[in-house]
Amino acid sequence: MQKIRKFIVDPNPDSSQNGKEEFVVDYDYLVIAMGGRPNTFNTPGVVENCNFLKEVEDAQQIRQSVINSFEKASLPTLSDEERKRILHFVIVGGGPTGVEFAAELHDFVNEDLVKLYPAAKDFVKITLLEASDHILNMFDKRITDFAESKFQRDGIDMKLGSMVVKVSDKEISTKVRGNSGEITTIPYGMVVWSTGIGTHPVIRDFMQKIGQSNRRALATDEWLRVEGCGSIYALGDCATINQRKVMEDIAAIFKKADKDNSGTLTVKEFREVIKDICERYPQLELYLKSKKMHDIADLLKMG
Incomplete structure (x- = not known):
């Protein structure tokens, strides 16, 4: 029988240890399925100002933020310039999740919200920022071309080759590749960050202990056993199968x-x-x- 070194739990928030107690749990087999967390690439302002697409709560918050933006933009005291900013929705990341969200947001806005807020229709803008030259660049070129053509027809603004360097509460700063490193600022009302997943700190610490510190996820064999750990299994976003050749x-x-x-x-x-x-x-x-x-x-x- 092996032992997992520590579990941190919160059985009593009013305890003398600030709600945290450490204890050891014996195990015969351990299954790690902690998932991942949004990868911010340590970009300043992302955690404080962006919405993510990871948990159910994220989806609920995004929906409410979109509706709140339309409500706020309907106030008669606002200038047209401020309405444009509030109704400017920016998605960072041109992968499958970011592209699907941009399409769903477009449908939600044009099929539902503009009927409830007709005066706001002309101020709505959706922008997709992607650091590479194309969206969905991990798929066949035909899929990429189709998606880009569809977005152009729908009026979704794609800014390709744009890398986000900073996010403030009202502006997002990007650097365009091949443009002498010039920084461009874009006013926005809501930003959704969808640039892939990162590793949980506890998983990263475990990977260092078992000699996998140079990887982005726990390496397992085809039976989901963590390499080098016979009784530990991992699955989901925190792991990757090291397929045999x-x-x-x-x-x-x-x-x-x-x-x-x-x-x-x-x-x-x-x-x-x-x-x-x-x-x-x-x-x-x-x-x-x-x-x-x-x-x-x-x-x-x-x-």
């Missing part, structure tokens, strides 16, 4: 398939182990599908 185990695969120890493999022998191979190495099955191959026999014909 076929070539690293090719000798063992060959030996298992060569049942008659002839030193060569027939198609029949290879077929008998292909199911096990595809289960252990899912990338092989994906490769076969990408090449429009029905089974391993088609792969062997390529040789």
Whole structure:
């Protein structure tokens, strides 16, 4: 039996230890599923002034903030310039989450809110900031092109190659790549920060103890066991599967398939182990599908 070193709990907020007590818990198996936290890249002002897309409470707060912006912009004492600022919604991050949120916000504003606040329609603006040259750059170029064309038709302003360097309570400062490092400030009413996930401090401390300090998430094998820790498992955003490579185990695969120890493999022998191979190495099955191959026999014909 192993021990996890410390748990910090808050059983009694009025205790003499400021509500924190430390105790040791014995375990046979430990499962770590703490998720991640928004990655701010230590950008000044992000934590204080931005909304995140991580918890249910975040979604509730964003929805209320959007409605509050329309309510505030409807006050008769405001100037048009101030209305434009209040109704300027900025999304930082052109990945799947940021792009989907920008699209959903556009629909929410144009299908619901402008009907309730018709005078505010001409002041609404949605801007998406992305540090790279394209949004959704981790996907096929056709998907990227389609999304960018759709946003252009919908009037969503995409500022590509723009890296956020600071966020204040009313302005967001960006630096455009290839523009001599010139800083541009953008007035806003609400900012949603969606630039990926970071590592919880407790996970980072644990990774240092087990020799994984150079990684962004806990490395596990294909069975979700943390590498170097036989009885500790991890899953979710706090972990990543260190997928084994076929070539690293090719000798063992060959030996298992060569049942008659002839030193060569027939198609029949290879077929008998292909199911096990595809289960252990899912990338092989994906490769076969990408090449429009029905089974391993088609792969062997390529040789």
